[in-house]
Amino acid sequence: MTMQISTTAPQAPVAPSRGRLRPLGQDEVRITGGFWGDRQAVNAADTFAHISARLESEGWLPNFDLAVSGGLPEGRRGREFSDSEIYKYLEGLAWEIGRTGSPALEERFRAVVARVAAAQEADGYLNTKFGRPGQGERWSDLEWGHELYCLGHLFQAAVARARTRPDADDGLLEVARRAADMVCREFGADGRDAICGHAVVEVGLAELARVTGDDRYLEQARLFVERHGRGTLRDIEWGRKYYQDDVAVRDAEALRGHAVRANYLAAGAADVAVDTGDDELLEALRRQWDRTVARRTYVTGGQGSHHQDEAFGEDWELPADRAYSETCASVGSIMFSWRLLLAEGDPRHADLIERTLYNVVATSPAPDGRSFFYANTLHQRVPGVAADPDTTSPRASSSLRAPWFEVSCCPPNVARTLASLDAYVATADDEGVQLHQFAPAAVRTTLPDGRAIAFDVETDYPVSGRIRVISRTDAAADAEWTLTLRVPAWAAGARLQVVPADGSAEEWEAAPGAVQVRRAFRSGDTVELDLPMAPRLTAPDERIDAVRGCLVVERGPEVFALESVDLGAAGADDVAQVALAPGATPVERDGRVWIDVVRHGESDAGWPYAEPVDAARGAASVAVPLVAYHEWAERGPSTMRVWIPAAG
């Protein structure tokens, strides 16, 4: 394997100007297989092709051709934000090309960029929905028009391309710069005192500033962040908190309103805080992250309780029923957490990223990479209806994975996340490398003082909890460096062993948080982290009303679910019919996790509220298998629950 070594411009989505940790890009970390490598392979081979075909057949990419041929607005298809799906797709392609160098994807990328570039207007404006005769005027609907939102995704695509193929002559970066210049003219300090109803332009501009070195873009990002909370957007039924225009970013206590918007804005605000040296803002964001994780996050890592406004609920409002937990909100949550991790190095941020990756991002796509959960409920009461492969579903109504949505942000969001995932595995600082996510991987980097670091990670995690880090270089005797391994918060009792290529092993307990090994690693030296992977029961905080009296089974980073197709042994066909047997403990057997359940209330007395009784439960318990949450709904329609009532 050969990778270009870089210390200043990582091939990665985020490159802050300062911070506790420096990201290691695709050119320094390569996932080589395992749980995530398998998903990256499906993503590369199938998901991009699926998205590409749909962007054409739905008319969303042809909209750009119509813009050139004069066929707008008559021929336009898709929602007002459909341009953004092309940009997320381009961003994903850029990362995938950076990862694998696929000539076919490179050709496709250039063809799509050419069609997008052709539709850009002379002054840099680019949008297929606004500004032409018969369309709304530019910026006439900042609440719902999504013009700046679309450009934010364009900027992210251009950043991905510039970082992975800095010498490409495809013109995407120039398209983005012209558009960003136009945004700065229109919305600068002397321009419109306004924001977009859907954040993402902030994070796009901030990263574009990093790529180009043009601080006007950072300043424009700062202006957009600071303008939130001034009520420049119209009040609506759900309040201005829906688009985070209720309270200034630096004054908010928690993420609130639309969960995708909230996370995208927080990520952009973190970039601004870091690059402008605004530590007060950074501290405010950390405080919001803490409160959001403590009180507004599902056990899966998912965020957003409400279907109606796709929004966070209040503190402790985390219904399993109709949990919205939008896939895209989790992508945004990872963006936000990753920026805080880089800024502060707190392993809790990496813990949440891991939980979110395994239980939301991995849950959304079907094994074939061609259908997706838009929302990720924690309780499916009625069997879903399988979506026709040729249909286009409304966004979240589909109870099973669907191939495409009228609002189809989730498929390209999953695709770009998987294609760039290598860049979320490890970071470096002046003294070594930090491994945050556990996957088979090759890591090759150089510290600022020139110490070369090379190691491979071997693991079948999360099948087992054994992670082996094997050095592939000989450090000079005076060139010690520090390997830091995250120990997840759930992994109490983890053990660490250092096995030198020549010499005797040492072993010690590794407490949750992070464990460090500092030495002059020699080729073949191995560090082995053993995480306890026995399935475990987890209870909710007693203020989470919706799942009071219930427990969830977890194993390693994975949340498990009870699915009705597994209830045959219990003589049941619906998860509503069973509860955990008293004292039930999950066990692992035959490669699955099992737990004892008993039959649950069946009476139909008419009125379902009555005098409390101590239920006498003589029913025999029976063991049933659970399914990893990310694998549910892969065996046909079923009912499902993550939180299982404890009997009695």
Add this chain to the structure above:
Amino acid sequence: MTMQISTTAPQAPVAPSRGRLRPLGQDEVRITGGFWGDRQAVNAADTFAHISARLESEGWLPNFDLAVSGGLPEGRRGREFSDSEIYKYLEGLAWEIGRTGSPALEERFRAVVARVAAAQEADGYLNTKFGRPGQGERWSDLEWGHELYCLGHLFQAAVARARTRPDADDGLLEVARRAADMVCREFGADGRDAICGHAVVEVGLAELARVTGDDRYLEQARLFVERHGRGTLRDIEWGRKYYQDDVAVRDAEALRGHAVRANYLAAGAADVAVDTGDDELLEALRRQWDRTVARRTYVTGGQGSHHQDEAFGEDWELPADRAYSETCASVGSIMFSWRLLLAEGDPRHADLIERTLYNVVATSPAPDGRSFFYANTLHQRVPGVAADPDTTSPRASSSLRAPWFEVSCCPPNVARTLASLDAYVATADDEGVQLHQFAPAAVRTTLPDGRAIAFDVETDYPVSGRIRVISRTDAAADAEWTLTLRVPAWAAGARLQVVPADGSAEEWEAAPGAVQVRRAFRSGDTVELDLPMAPRLTAPDERIDAVRGCLVVERGPEVFALESVDLGAAGADDVAQVALAPGATPVERDGRVWIDVVRHGESDAGWPYAEPVDAARGAASVAVPLVAYHEWAERGPSTMRVWIPAAG
């Protein structure tokens, strides 16, 4: 008191052609005070004036004037269904005039009718939103246009007027007939094979047939009922069940979709089933009522779980958080239950009406009758913000009672219900009278064979559980009749005493259901029912996940709530901070209901999911007062919960 005696045309909203019970109208039953009499007085003096002023200032009534002056569509204000609020207001006025004969309201009624009538087109069509140049064509948007829905409310208004002032020359009945004739031409067997996206025209047409004797209207109602479930309306994100166009009415298992639409349709279908002799349809409706009450109804009687689509959830999906429980859905539920009660005489239908009246209908209006809950949550997590008296709120976002809504169906729906409430108190059959609701009242009627019945009801229910029925006539010795008193399902241990004007008292236990006393009542003979009113704890069915491990306090027909303003003694300021003390039992003291609570989890560990622990609770318990649910949010912004967690 003088009342016109009638046996064939009751002054009541519903007059079925057959059934187990015959409704006694306003001319036979008069509520004379008490809990409901007080609310009727506020309704008469304040709510109608409030609604009247708002219908003018919002422009919804002036829309009719603009229709005459040619000012439409430019000057039109309000949503597409705003005409219907004028009709519900007229219906309410008609009942109020029937109840009290107010000259001022009579004058107002005639003035409004004249403005409405002037806007009717030559062919009978009447709607301010459709059919003019620049407006949508008639019937061009059956999913959302609400044209037939508006006419359904017009028919109900005309029916109310015809039953209360049969000799009035105001012309409203003629307006309704011309509109109904037009509907029959357009949508008859040879017309459009279509339905309205919002049911109510069915129940309006059926009752109009009863008033006019014109069976074409009944047939048209039947056609509309039968056409539901054929998918003639467009599929939408929430599915066709939203407007009950997914499954035929006679094939459905439960009410589903939009809760107001579902109940209005069920009420209309019940009318059709009764008047056409369709017992299969009636049985299907009874089955749906059973399942809906057993699995889809809140402890308050409220219905509809979802904010997003204002809809029923699945079985057992009854979140207290953001319980929608729309006020209007409860009005619809009472309409449906009342029709089944008349058809079958099952006291369970009256039980649900009572529960819904005390805990939803009475909850919606503020004591001054000038602001209203649109939705009736069972758990308020953050203190609401008081609505400005001059504002117009979006429909359900207001967390406190609001004076008016952009979708303002609830205020006139409450008003028409309270104005007609006398007609829901009692019924008759060939052998006597059945008292379903307990209020101070005068009842005067005549049985088909000429036996005159006159009695008064004296009670301060629900302050106490004592209901005294005092005969005001002397029946002949051979003219026995049967007085039937409902004994609510919660009233185990109730006792009945018969105290003849001359003679010794007899007493016996009255089991829940109904109790009958048959005798030749003499003037002064008294029947006294004593219902046990000690506050009691109630637990949910174990399949209602959202409130597992919680209990609710009830007393008589009233559900109680814990409100944060009452938590001072517990050192708490938020209902999230307390749980029921182990073994807590509610007690009544100083005119309030009290219960012991303990302080609840306060930790903020960061991640709110952890290994289960047996919480050691050393905290001292303290008694706090509860508030009747219908009185919550009357002491400023607070948090509130109906279901209180049981500690440990």
